[in-house]
Amino acid sequence: MSSFVDYRLGVKRKLLIVDDEEINRMLLTNILEKEYDILTANNGQEALKIVRKEKGRISLILLDLLMPVMDGYAFLEKVESDTVLKGIPVIVLTSERGAEVQSLTMGAADFIPKPYDAPEAILARIGRIIRLYEDTNIIGATQNDELTGLFNREYFIEYAMLFDQYYPDEAKEVIAINVNRFHVLNAMQGREFGDQVLSVIGKSIKEYVNESRGVACRYSADQFYVYVKSEGHEEKLMLSICDALKPLLDDADTRIRMGVFVGAVEGEDLAKSLDHALLACNGINDKYNRKIAYYNDKLQEKEHFDEMLIHDLDKALAEKQFKVFYQPKYAIQGDEPVLSSAEALVRWEHPELGMISPGKFIPLFEQNGMIGKVDRFVWKESARQIAEWKEKFGVTIPLSVNVSRVDVLNEGLASEMLEIVHAAGVEPKEYYLELTESAYVDNQSNIVTVAEKLREAGFCIEMDDFGTGYSSLNMLTSLPFDVLKLDMIFVRNVHRDSKAYRLVEFILDVARFLGVTVIAEGVEYREQYELLKKLGCDVIQGYYFSKPVCAAEFERFITG
């Protein structure tokens, strides 16, 4: 911090000399002005005014003790009780021995005896105190997470390693703590409320680890870690956090999930232990009947499997192990269902593992951000396929591709998409983009901008998985999309449960009100199809017509 100010900012620091005696002020100014910008005050009261006006730009105060209006002692008292002033070191100027001790106990950083015998010593003393304070302040500011007061991740690792040094022979455990549906909480009740929740959790964890002698941090957004001796802390900790949250959240008992990795011992890679605990924690995401999960062999197996997929991804793309399958979508409001478009879905034919279900690799790649690579492969291949079929059959079968939430964060998405379709010789209007509803909820303002750009470029936007992302009706009116894809959970029971039926009816009404097309996904049975048709649903996708099939097989739908 000190060297940052010295070398990077290249500014002179400001000192404030508080002394009622002009000659003393002049003497000190003469000694210090080459290295510092000097401000002066006649007494404590004037000094307070200057310090408040300068708002943090004063590096040090030189304070005389005997002064009219407000003397040095009264000033020191003010400094001690004021959070802004407290960060500024004060050096007391005095000729009195007793005063030295008293001012130091009152919070002064040092004293300079009068008369000022050694200008160099004064300069050195001031320089040392400034460095000391600046470095301490920056450590204080950076080692703690501002919102919760817990360590931040870097310091957490440092302190956890220190913890290992003090308890080398004892078994330890890492507890990963996460908030269920936190993004929804933020979206529905506002960031301020979300912060309040995090702050309460942080405080509760802090109190717990203070007592149990552990180390804790807020690692990121709603992700916390605790590192303690392995003494079965997790259930007690869960209880304290839930109790602390009760005044804020009615469903406090189902809000927290924990993953525990027992056996973090010295020498083992701590980062790995954190990953294990987090993996266990995320494995019970939104499973309300399980609040605490332990890392075990099965998880380890999954972890190894995941690692293999991550490792193999680039090779798989290069060797074209990924295949795009197409599931037809039929417009059903006419006399006969008519093929209107298809959804492009990726499959992985792994040379050793065989056909890997997208459910196994998509969430994994979504989590680590690698999904972008897979998406781009599907985007290009689909654009090429549209062009091929157009050439071969003289008709356009628009294809819809999935856009992951990480892609949505990319502001250049629209131009990238345009490049892809133009390179294939396809029009944007022949190419549909599916954005999941939960991405809208997570990242509303950003996604709105990106989605608007995409629509301006001519693409049709489908809101995927509608009904699973907790959109409020109010949000729906402000989000840019052309098609609403009704999630299969609504369709599943539409033919045998009157509530499900009425809900679908209601959603279709809302869609009509918004002027958007509705596609129902996951339609398997004739009854579902007929009911949806009767209710006015525009398009249907599902096993009732066909499972996703390879391009060659799909061609039979085109030729009819």
Added chain:
Amino acid sequence: MTINDLKNLGANVEEGVMRCAGNETFYLMLVPKALDVSRYDALEKALEEKDFKAAFEAAHALKGVLANLALTPILAPICEITELLRPMQEVHCEELLSKIKEEREKFVALL
């Protein structure tokens, strides 16, 4: 007024100049300020009015300034009177006050 004049009167000029970071001109500019009559009048007036708190503060302030400039002949009686006044109770210090004034006059004569 020169550095030598001050030296001849007994001021510890080397020390004073050293506190001015070696700048003699600056030192010679400050000395007249330390001799300003109002400072001494304030002490005398406080003593006359038996305001010993004010008298102590005036003496203490003078002591600080004179010590920094090392005007030793005036500083010595000022130190004495400051200590006498420290309890802020009635004391008789007419002699010391005269001594202070007398020594000051010698310096003022150089201006």
